[in-house]
Amino acid sequence: MEQRLDARVGPLLALAWDHWVHRALGYPTREAYARERLGMDPTRARALVRLERAAVLSEPFARAYRTGALSSVKAGILVPLVASDPLGRFMKDWVAWAKRVTVRRLRDDVEWALALEETDRLAFAQSGGLRPEARGDGGRDREIGAPPRESAEETCSVRFIGPADVVQPFRAVLCTVRRRMERDMGRLPTEGEALGAMLDHALSSWGALDTKVPARHRVFDRDGWRCAAPGCTSMQNLHDHHIRFRSAQGSDAFENRVTLCAFHHLRGVHAARLRCVGQAPDGLTWQMGIRPGIAPLIAYRSGDLQA
Numbered sequence: 001m002e003q004r005l006d007a008r009v010g011p012l013l014a015l016a017w018d019h020w021v022h023r024a025l026g027y028p029t030r031e032a033y034a035r036e037r038l039g040m041d042p043t044r045a046r047a048l049v050r051l052e053r054a055a056v057l058s059e060p061f062a063r064a065y066r067t068g069a070l071s072s073v074k075a076g077i078l079v080p081l082v083a084s085d086p087l088g089r090f091m092k093d094w095v096a097w098a099k100r101v102t103v104r105r106l107r108d109d110v111e112w113a114l115a116l117e118e119t120d121r122l123a124f125a126q127s128g129g130l131r132p133e134a135r136g137d138g139g140r141d142r143e144i145g146a147p148p149r150e151s152a153e154e155t156c157s158v159r160f161i162g163p164a165d166v167v168q169p170f171r172a173v174l175c176t177v178r179r180r181m182e183r184d185m186g187r188l189p190t191e192g193e194a195l196g197a198m199l200d201h202a203l204s205s206w207g208a209l210d211t212k213v214p215a216r217h218r219v220f221d222r223d224g225w226r227c228a229a230p231g232c233t234s235m236q237n238l239h240d241h242h243i244r245f246r247s248a249q250g251s252d253a254f255e256n257r258v259t260l261c262a263f264h265h266l267r268g269v270h271a272a273r274l275r276c277v278g279q280a281p282d283g284l285t286w287q288m289g290i291r292p293g294i295a296p297l298i299a300y301r302s303g304d305l306q307a
Contacts (some may be wrong), residue, residue: 239266273288287299
């Protein structure tokens, strides 16, 4: 009901925004009108207006948002894709995917899709930026007659600006690394591959890849240095949690260890509100909202995908 109320307030706010109602009522800005007249945080008011304007452009998005199937938070994450998919070919699948994953996973997937649009417009046009597991067509290309595309690594562009006496030696080192790698690989590597090799060498020299670092740091590194509990984005106060407790003869193997923030570790797992079973990092099941004698409120698999 609360989510549907957001969708009902949005059109009224958009009307007030577009007709400068705040000035007729004596408020200098829209933000002052929202805060003083409506008792609403201006940031939230702007977000609801933004959602309403996106809903006008996409019927599947509007239907999911206005019926409460999508929260305003998840709908807000999808807004950039509404403009990127003007024909609405993929929005229905994006809405279905948003219902199955956490906010954290949805934000990561949308960011990946927008990066794909910038770096490979053909791939984006064929998939809408949806990862294969999220597509309603089982991952097939949308363009009729289009040949199957080979899976590719994620791409990005790196650019930096500096003084000539820094940039010129850097370019020279990059060329030297490419020539050295060509002898080993039998082909000339791309500049990106050479840059990756240079970064690996730097990390190795600094000891970041040294196997002597504390084992918990290797667990944190595998989990991206953030809490692995579904939806959590905390990167502070991280704990190395044993999935099967050591008191229950759980081992110190990496597959029996996962990164949790202090809250989810102490007030979640050890307070019996959160249960984590399986093998890390990709074979875990998370049960949330555990209550005696009743099924958990919700369960997720690794990857923040609802079970």
